[in-house]
Amino acid sequence: MRKFPEGFIWGTATASYQVEGATREGGRGRSIWDTFAHTPGKVAQGHHGDVACDHYHRYLDDIQLMKDLGISSYRFSIAWPRVMPEKGRVWVKGLDFYKRLIHALLEAGIRPAVTIYHWDLPQWIEDDGGWNSRETVSRFREYSEILFRELGDLVPMWITHNEPWCASILGYGLGAHAPGLCDWRRAYRAAHHLLLSHGHTVRLYRELGLKGEIGITLNLTPVYPASSRPEDVAAAHRQDMFQNRWFLDPVLKGAYPEELLRRVDAVVGGFDAVQPGDLEVISAPIDFLGVNYYSRAVVADDPADPLLGVRHVPGEGPRTEMDWEVYPEGLYDLLSRLRRDYGDVPIYITENGAAYDDRVEGGSVHDTNRIEYLALHFAAAHRFLEEGGNLRGYYVWSLMDNFEWAFGYTKRFGIVYVDYETLARIPKDSYFWYQQVIRDRAIAP
Numbered sequence: 165m166r167k168f169p170e171g172f173i174w175g176t177a178t179a180s181y182q183v184e185g186a187t188r189e190g191g192r193g194r195s196i197w198d199t200f201a202h203t204p205g206k207v208a209q210g211h212h213g214d215v216a217c218d219h220y221h222r223y224l225d226d227i228q229l230m231k232d233l234g235i236s237s238y239r240f241s242i243a244w245p246r247v248m249p250e251k252g253r254v255w256v257k258g259l260d261f262y263k264r265l266i267h268a269l270l271e272a273g274i275r276p277a278v279t280i281y282h283w284d285l286p287q288w289i290e291d292d293g294g295w296n297s298r299e300t301v302s303r304f305r306e307y308s309e310i311l312f313r314e315l316g317d318l319v320p321m322w323i324t325h326n327e328p329w330c331a332s333i334l335g336y337g338l339g340a341h342a343p344g345l346c347d348w349r350r351a352y353r354a355a356h357h358l359l360l361s362h363g364h365t366v367r368l369y370r371e372l373g374l375k376g377e378i379g380i381t382l383n384l385t386p387v388y389p390a391s392s393r394p395e396d397v398a399a400a401h402r403q404d405m406f407q408n409r410w411f412l413d414p415v416l417k418g419a420y421p422e423e424l425l426r427r428v429d430a431v432v433g434g435f436d437a438v439q440p441g442d443l444e445v446i447s448a449p450i451d452f453l454g455v456n457y458y459s460r461a462v463v464a465d466d467p468a469d470p471l472l473g474v475r476h477v478p479g480e481g482p483r484t485e486m487d488w489e490v491y492p493e494g495l496y497d498l499l500s501r502l503r504r505d506y507g508d509v510p511i512y513i514t515e516n517g518a519a520y521d522d523r524v525e526g527g528s529v530h531d532t533n534r535i536e537y538l539a540l541h542f543a544a545a546h547r548f549l550e551e552g553g554n555l556r557g558y559y560v561w562s563l564m565d566n567f568e569w570a571f572g573y574t575k576r577f578g579i580v581y582v583d584y585e586t587l588a589r590i591p592k593d594s595y596f597w598y599q600q601v602i603r604d605r606a607i608a609p
């Protein structure tokens with residue numbers, strides 16, 4: 165058996181817009197995802213989060229599932245529109261659901277890990293410029309201060325942002341996520357303002373003297389050259405800069421990659437979002453780095469690509485329902501690279517999991533492919549730990565099937581199946597497998 169260390173944190177993760185529903189309850193205002201999902205053609209089959217998994221009303225049953233599973237921590241996000249539903253209005257009572265949730269988690273012996281922002285920006289802030297506007301930085305700090313003052317003594321682990329790369333590139337550059345804009349200049353400005361708001365919030369956390377830990381979650385994708393040709397190796401470095409170092413370097417080293425700034429300036433002109441002192445704020449020391457890992461990228465040199473001169477090449481591994489290659493070695497390589505290039509920063513894997521075409525058969529879901537995926541990735545994490553890696557914990561994405569953004573409910577990532585007709589929860593085989601791993605604190609060799 166491959167034993168994990170005493171005190172290793174086993175968890176599961178979700179996000180507010182993906183599981184809560186109750187989008188019109190408790191004084192909640194509209195988010196950019198309410199707007200985006202209700203815009204025809206943006207989300208598969210017209211799906212939206214109005215009901216989702218109804219976690220807002222069913223959270224006690226879901227916590228019982230977590231308790232039976234045996235996890236020691238649950239990562240979830242707070243919906244900003246519940247706290248700031250409209251311009252000029254702070255609705256602290258909007259936190260009442262989260263206070264109930266957190267108390268129930270603590271009573272169940274489960275450590276709450278709160279993501280302050282997981283993409284559901286209040287629509288009124290987007291109407292005021294959203295992450296393209298520097299004003300949103302101070303609004304995020306104000307929002308964070310409310311959370312810290314109301315929940316700071318109860319919540320021991322805070323994540324400022326979930327994947328600012330996705331929030332900026334997918335939301336403002338590619339238009340695939342809310343707010344659905346296709347403007348690279350705004351995308352780069354949004355990325356900077358997301359990072360800046362992270363830094364200010366970390367500083368605030370320290371100023372308030374709170375005793376927990378705070379960090380940020382980045383989606384990180386190790387990049388491999390399609391061949392050993394120097395052009396492909398150089399292409400992989402460029403993609404790594406765009407995919408990973410763009411966020412890792414400012415947060416952990418206090419500087420953007422020089423070549424990225426040059427390319428951004430050349431393509432979008434005048435990357436003027438950066439002001440003196442910003443990088444010092446962004447690199448405020450963090451207690452941990454949250455890593456979301458799902459798969460790798462393989463790239464080749466391609467002069468026709470205007471920004472980076474790369475083209476993606478499919479890896480040769482099996483694919484999940486998201487058409488992502490299953491590549492557990494990439495998790496070990498990523499963690500090892502972080503340790504090599506960024507020092508011994510404590511790491512949590514804040515998301516890892518897979519979507520598969522799960523079917524209910526006789527009241528069960530035999531998701532052996534997901535068990536295989538998780539077993540391989542747990543083994544990669546274990547190898548890193550065995551080499552002295554500073555890995556603190558592992559949050560499986562996701563506790564339950566949920567709203568998978570532009571894919572709606574067509575992709576299932578949960579270790580618990582959700583019947584969207586009845587909202588019944590059915591633990592999958594992977595739930596019971598994970599339960600045993602947690603009990604043994606080990607995986608089979």
Ligand SMILES: CO[C@H](O)c1c[n+]2c([nH]1)[C@H](O)[C@@H](O)[C@H](O)[C@H]2CO
Nearest residue numbers: 179326327383384456458515561568
């Ligand atoms: C390349 O995958 C990204 O890192 C990523 C994958 N995922 C995420 N980020 C988001 O944080 C979750 O909200 C998604 O539900 C989840 C599954 O798609």
